[in-house]
Amino acid sequence: xxxxxxxxxxxxxxxxxxxxxxxxxxxxxxxxxxxxxxxxxxxxxxxxxxxxxxxxxxxxxxxxxxxxxxxxxxxxxxxxxxxxxxxxxxxxxxxxxxxxxxxxxxxxxxxxxxxxxxxxxxxxxxxxxxxxxxxxxxxxxxxxxxxxxxxxxxxxxxxxxxxxxxxxxxxxxxxxxxxxxxxxxxxxxxxxxxxxxxxxxxxxxxxxxxxxxxxxxxxxxxxxxxxxxxxxxxxxxxxxxxxxxxxxxxxxxxxxxxxxxxxxxxxxxxxxxxxxxxxxxxxxxxxxxxxxxxxxxxxxxxxxxxxxxxxxxxxxxxxxxxxxxxx
Numbered sequence: 001x002x003x004x005x006x007x008x009x010x011x012x013x014x015x016x017x018x019x020x021x022x023x024x025x026x027x028x029x030x031x032x033x034x035x036x037x038x039x040x041x042x043x044x045x046x047x048x049x050x051x052x053x054x055x056x057x058x059x060x061x062x063x064x065x066x067x068x069x070x071x072x073x074x075x076x077x078x079x080x081x082x083x084x085x086x087x088x089x090x091x092x093x094x095x096x097x098x099x100x101x102x103x104x105x106x107x108x109x110x111x112x113x114x115x116x117x118x119x120x121x122x123x124x125x126x127x128x129x130x131x132x133x134x135x136x137x138x139x140x141x142x143x144x145x146x147x148x149x150x151x152x153x154x155x156x157x158x159x160x161x162x163x164x165x166x167x168x169x170x171x172x173x174x175x176x177x178x179x180x181x182x183x184x185x186x187x188x189x190x191x192x193x194x195x196x197x198x199x200x201x202x203x204x205x206x207x208x209x210x211x212x213x214x215x216x217x218x219x220x221x222x223x224x225x226x227x228x229x230x231x232x233x234x235x236x237x238x239x240x241x242x243x244x245x246x247x248x249x250x251x252x253x254x255x256x257x258x259x260x261x262x263x264x265x266x267x268x269x270x271x272x273x274x275x276x277x278x279x280x281x282x283x284x285x286x287x288x289x290x291x292x293x294x295x296x297x298x299x300x301x302x303x304x305x306x307x308x309x310x311x312x313x314x315x316x317x318x319x320x321x322x323x324x325x326x327x
Contacts, residue, residue, distance in 0.1 A: 005178060007084060008070060012079035013041040013066050013080050023178060040066040043080060048212070050177075053208040055221040055242070056214040058231035058316055063168045064214045068182050068240045072102055085177065098127065101176035103167050116166040117151050120173060127174035134173070135230070138213070141169040146198050161192030168196060172203065179211045185220060197223050200252040218315040232322060242314070251319050253291055257281040257298055258306040265301045268294065 014037045041063045048054055056064045070073040070085050073093030082089060089096055103109075107306065110119040116195040124134045142148055145165040150158055160164065164184060171179055185193045197220060203209050215221055221228070222242055230238040257264065257280070264281040266274055272294070281302075286294055295307065 003049060004047040004083075005050050006046075007083045008047070008080065008082035008084075009045050010043045011041055011042055011045065011067075011070070011077055012039065013063075013070060013075065014039050014078040020126055032303075040234055041070075041077075044231075044234070044236045045080075046239060048210060048228060050210055051204075051208045053200070053211045053213065055225035056212060056231065056235075057221070057227045057228055061233075062231040063234045064231055065182060065326045068214065069182050069213065072100060072180055073097075080136060081294070085086040097175045098174075100172035101174070101179040102182070103171050104182045106183070106186075108155070108163070108167060109170055110163065110166055111158065112156050113154055113181075115152050115154055116147070116158070119155065119166070120170060122174055124171055129174050133175065136173070137173055138169075141172065141199075144202060145169055145195060158208050161195075163173055164188060164192060165199075167197060168199065169307060172209070175207070176209065178210045178212070181211060183214075183215055184213075185215060185217060191216065193220055200224050218318050222314040228318075229319060230318065238321060246311070246314060246317060249321065250297075252284075253286045253288060254282065254284045254310040255286060255291070255294060255298075256308040256310065257283075257302070257304050258308075260305050264298075265300065267301065268297055 016035045017038050018035055027243070044063075044067075056067065058064050063148050070077055070082055071089055073084075073089035073096060076090040085096055085099055087096055099193065110116060110125075111122065112124075120138060123129075129137075135242075142151060145168075146163060147169065150162050151166070155163060155166070160245040168181075168184060170179075185196060188196075200211060201224065203211075211224075213221060213225060225242060227241050228238070228245055229236060240248070259281065262278045264276055266276070266281060266283070272286055275281075281298065283294055283298070291309070297303065299307075
């Protein structure tokens with residue numbers, strides 16, 4: 001076995017989809033309905049080592065959820081090889097389940113009419129968690145997630161943010177080695193998202209858990225993850241540490257000028273995105289090598305009080321990569 005907790009080589013997943021034939025109902029019945037293959041993953045290869053926090057990024061239909069389902073053993077691959085914890089995740093799903101944790105944002109592992117505490121007790125029995133380990137983890141998670149006031153309430157009475165805190169606590173209860181979080185913060189308020197991010201960072205520091213996160217909140221991913229795997233139409237567009245990705249692709253800047261006069265003069269003809277307001281000028285999409293020239297020109301033609309230079313956000317970088325295809 002290699003040192004990788006997860007390893008994929010030339011991984012392919014195809015779905016069989018019914019053809020939409022022309023004609024009325026009886027014509028389709030007599031003719032029969034054919035099928036064709038749709039390739040969700042097209043020969044991707046990657047590896048993940050113990051303790052990494054990986055962000056899966058891509059537009060809808062890029063293959064993120066399919067990949068998560070393959071790694072958790074819900075689906076089996078059409079081609080290539082996949083190993084999770086050194087095992088075939090589909091063939092040895094029962095064995096892997098003891099060491100995996102999964103949160104799907106739209107599905108609950110908590111019992112709707114029971115309290116969160118009752119669900120935790122049930123999970124303790126299912127995973128045969130030692131009593132001292134269970135008590136230690138539960139006390140720690142109640143404190144980290146501030147769940148003391150609502151952990152005894154029926155799950156159906158909890159807010160979305162409260163329920164998701166309980167979901168994630170339940171996922172970590174049996175000390176899994178690998179945790180998959182598929183859109184765990186969808187629809188949550190900023191306070192709940194912050195609580196989850198802080199919890200995951202504590203798990204990073206205190207445990208050797210490996211986390212694979214898919215989310216549309218890219219700035220949240222930047223706070224949590226070490227490395228990004230960008231999927232596009234079933235292929236890996238880019239696989240890179242997030243800091244390096246920002247350094248290599250974040251080439252354009254935003255310059256914000258504050259002026260002492262109400263009107264700003266800006267005479268450069270270019271592809272810059274320029275926004276003018278009273279006492280305010282914003283010049284966006286400026287390449288790094290053109291930054292000094294733009295600043296000199298604006299300062300020479302205007303009475304400038306202050307200058308602020310902003311980097312493109314992680315979200316902007318990823319949107320740009322996906323828009324251009326990254327190729």
